[in-house]
Amino acid sequence: MTEKVNFQDRALVLTEALPYLQQYAGKTIVVKYGGNAMENDELKRSFARSVVLLKAVGINPVVVHGGGPQIGEMLNRLNLESRFVQGMRVTDSSTMDVVQMVLGGLVNKEIVSLINSNGGRAVGITGKDGRFIRAKRLKVTHKTPEMTVPEIIDIGQVGEVESVDTSIVEMLQHSDFIPVIAPIGVDDAGVSYNINADLVAGKLAEALKAEKLLLLTNTQGLLSKDGELLTGLNAEQVQALINDGTIYGGMLPKIQCALSAVGNGVNTALIIDGRVPHALLLELLTDQGVGTLITGEHVETVSGCNG
Numbered sequence: 487m488t489e490k491v492n493f494q495d496r497a498l499v500l501t502e503a504l505p506y507l508q509q510y511a512g513k514t515i516v517v518k519y520g521g522n523a524m525e526n527d528e529l530k531r532s533f534a535r536s537v538v539l540l541k542a543v544g545i546n547p548v549v550v551h552g553g554g555p556q557i558g559e560m561l562n563r564l565n566l567e568s569r570f571v572q573g574m575r576v577t578d579s580s581t582m583d584v585v586q587m588v589l590g591g592l593v594n595k596e597i598v599s600l601i602n603s604n605g606g607r608a609v610g611i612t613g614k615d616g617r618f619i620r621a622k623r624l625k626v627t628h629k630t631p632e633m634t635v636p637e638i639i640d641i642g643q644v645g646e647v648e649s650v651d652t653s654i655v656e657m658l659q660h661s662d663f664i665p666v667i668a669p670i671g672v673d674d675a676g677v678s679y680n681i682n683a684d685l686v687a688g689k690l691a692e693a694l695k696a697e698k699l700l701l702l703t704n705t706q707g708l709l710s711k712d713g714e715l716l717t718g719l720n721a722e723q724v725q726a727l728i729n730d731g732t733i734y735g736g737m738l739p740k741i742q743c744a745l746s747a748v749g750n751g752v753n754t755a756l757i758i759d760g761r762v763p764h765a766l767l768l769e770l771l772t773d774q775g776v777g778t779l780i781t782g783e784h785v786e787t788v789s790g791c792n793g
C-alpha cells in the first residue's frame with residue numbers, strides 16, 4: 487500500500503513538471519554555479535545530474551561557474567594573499583596565474599567530468615577560447631563625502647565584459663553539448679582578465695537572449711540584516727540596501743548582474759540556494775520555486791510558486 491502511494495506521488499511529480507517542460511523546451515537557461523555552492527561531492531554530483539536531466543528533456547543549460555573559495559584555497563597553499571575590493575579579487579600577475587589554473591583547470595574540468603560521467607556531453611571553455619569573452623580592465627573607484635573627486639583603486643587584472651561572441655556557445659548547443667564556462671576574458675592585446683563569474687553569467691544570458699538566469703549560491707536568496715528572505719524590491723530599494731550595507735561582498739555583483747540581465751531581455755533572474763540538492767530541478771520543473779526572483783519590475787521572494 488505504502489509503495490502504491492509512493493508511486494502515485496512520483497507520477498504526480500512527473501505530471502507537475504509537464505507545463506514547465508513545455509514552457510522551457512528549446513530555451514536557454516544560464517546557470518551560474520557559485521564556488522560556495524560546491525560544498526561537497528554529493529552536492530556537485532546532484533548539480534551535474536540536474537544539468538544532464540535538463541539537457542535530456544530538451545532544455546539548453548549553459549553553465550558558468552565560479553570558484554572563489556577554491557582560488558582562495560590554492561593561493562593559501564602557495565602562501566599568496568587573497569584580498570577583495572568591493573567584492574572583486576585584487577589580481578596581480580601571480581594571482582592571475584592561479585586564477586587560470588584553478589578556474590580554467592581544476593574547477594572547470596571537475597564540472598565537465600561530473601556531467602560527462604552522469605551521461606551528459608560537456609565541453610569546458612574559458613572566454614579565451616575563440617576569444618569569445620572580450621574584456622577590459624574594470625575601473626574601481628572609491629569616494630567618501632569629504633572627497634571632491636573619487637579615487638581610482640588599482641585592483642590589477644580584474645575585468646568586465648566588453649562583448650560576448652555567442653557563436654561558439656551556440657555551436658556547442660546545436661551539437662548537443664553542454665557548455666561549461668570559466669569566467670576568464672581577454673582583450674585585443676591578448677591580456678587575460680579575471681572576471682567575477684556572476685558578471686559573466688549575466689552578460690552571457692543577455693547575449694544568448696536566455697529565458698532565465700539562475701544564480702546558485704550559499705544563501706536562500708537575498709537576505710535582510712535579520713536573515714529574512716527579501717521580497718518585492720525595486721531597483722531603487724536594492725540601491726538603498728547596498729548603501730546601508732545590507733547587500734555587500736559577493737552579493738553585490740550577483741544582484742547587479744541580475745538587474746542588468748532582466749533589464750536587457752532576460753525574462754527572469756533568480757538567486758537560489760545551491761546547497762539544496764537538485765535546487766535546479768526544484769526551481770525549473772516543480773511548483774516549489776525557491777529563492778529571490780528578479781524581474782524587470784521588482785525583486786521578490788518565490789516560495790511555493792515557480793518563477
Ligand SMILES: Nc1ncnc2c1ncn2[C@@H]1O[C@H](COP(=O)(O)OP(=O)(O)O)[C@@H](O)[C@H]1O
Nearest residue numbers: 520521522703704705708709732733734736737
Ligand atoms: N543581503 C545579502 N543576502 C545574502 N547574502 C549576502 C547578502 N549580502 C552579502 N551576502 C554574501 O554574499 C555571499 C554570496 O556570494 P559569494 O560568496 O560570491 O558566493 P558565490 O560563490 O555563490 O558567488 C553570501 O554567502 C553572503 O556572505
Ligand SMILES: CC(=O)N[C@@H](CCC(=O)OP(=O)(O)O)C(=O)O
Nearest residue numbers: 521552553554574575681682683
Ligand atoms: C574578479 C573576481 O573576484 N573574480 C572571481 C572569479 C571567481 C568567482 O566569481 O567565483 P564565485 O562565483 O565562486 O564567487 C575570484 O577571483 O574569486
